[in-house]
Amino acid sequence: MAFEKTPGWLDWYAGPTKPRFKLPAGAVDAHCHVFGPGAEFPFAAERKYTPCDASKRQLYALRDHLGFARNVVVQATCHGADNRAMVDALTHSNGRARGIATVRKSVGDAELLAMHEAGVRGVRFNFVKRLVDFTPKDELMEIAGRIAKLGWHVVIYFEAVDLPELWDFFTALPTIIVVDHMGRPDLGKPIDGEEFGLFVKFMEQHPNVWSKVSCPERLSIAGPPALGGERHPYRDVIPFARRIVETFPDRVLWGTDWPHPNLKGHMPDDGLLVDFIPHIATTPELQRKLLVDNPMRLYWPEEV
Known part of the structure; x- marks a missing residue:
């Protein structure tokens, strides 16, 4: 099936530099995606965007180029609740990838168990209104209760301005909660201000x-x-990310976000993104927690 990309769509950067920062042995890219390929895994009819293809083969080539050992593949919103492309990436990873799914209330127990066997360890709830349609919170809470029995966790994606409204729902979830990208803080506001202070x-x-x-x-x-x-690059992000890493060293993760869906303005060099890491995790101990110990404890606890 042929898909026409969203106008102005930025394809991923095909020539990433080799990072100068040497990742610790066993490092995990804990947030990345696959798109299609659309001819094999069609994009969802209800999607808000149509991306370029970004295959498992290309993802794992980037993993090796950058020096990561493992990946956590997060279901992309362009695939909706059809997790086949993500699960296919896991099953072809030789055990070196885990996954985060998107599911609806109607998902069957057999499907959840099959995804668990493939390496899925969580579900993602997206509250960014420009990316997904609203799902009633009671449905999400029911899903959270079901996946908790499998030992899965919930990944939440929201924008900082919406945290007060979502606080009660988030704090009632019965699982570990992993927040994407620090809750997208507004860097135009002070690090010691009310908004980022609420996230801390x-x-x-x-x-x-x-x-x-x-x-x-x-x-x-x-x-x-x-x-x-x-x-x-991205100097203005460093104080915010460093604050979280140093305050909560045992509860932080890092990922490339390849292939960087819906990015506007520029497409990053993933090698430079890796070189960003030592500016937010400034010691070997913090780097190992961020890149190895924490993701292994969450996604491969049987190996810890």
Whole structure:
């Protein structure tokens, strides 16, 4: 089946540099996606965007190029609740990938068990209104109760301005909660201000809450460096991500977000994104927790 990409869609950067930062042995890219390929795994009719193809083969080639050992593949919204492309990536990873699914209330127990066998370890609830349609919270809570029995967790994606409205729902979830991209803080507001302070309070008060300190390319106002400029771009994101890493060192994860869906303005060099890591996790101990110990404990506990 042929799909026409969303106008202005930015394809992933095909020539990433080799990172200067050497990842610790066993490092996990804990947030990435696959798109299709559309001819094999069609995109959902209800999707809000149509991406380029980004296959499992290309994802795992990037993993090896950057120096990661494993991946966590998060279901892309363009595939809706059809998890076949993500599950296919897991089953062809030789045990080196785990997955996060999107499911509806109607999902059967047999399907959940099959996904568990394939390596799925969580479900994602997306509250970013421009990306998904609203799902009633009682349905999401029912899903959370069912997947909790499998030992799965819930990944939540929201924007900082919406945290007050979502607080009660999030704090009632019966699982570990992993927040995508620090809840997308507004970097135009102060790090010690009310909005980011509420997110820090959310993590302080609820020890089941983890955070990904990923996607500086999405959060930054300053943007990437000019061609030939500094090696570590997105300077304005560093204080926010470092605050989370240093305050909650045992509950943080990092991922590339490849192939960077719905990104506007520029497409990042994934090698430069890896070189961002030592600026937010500044010691070997913090780097190992962020990239190895924490994701292994969450996604491969049987090997810890």
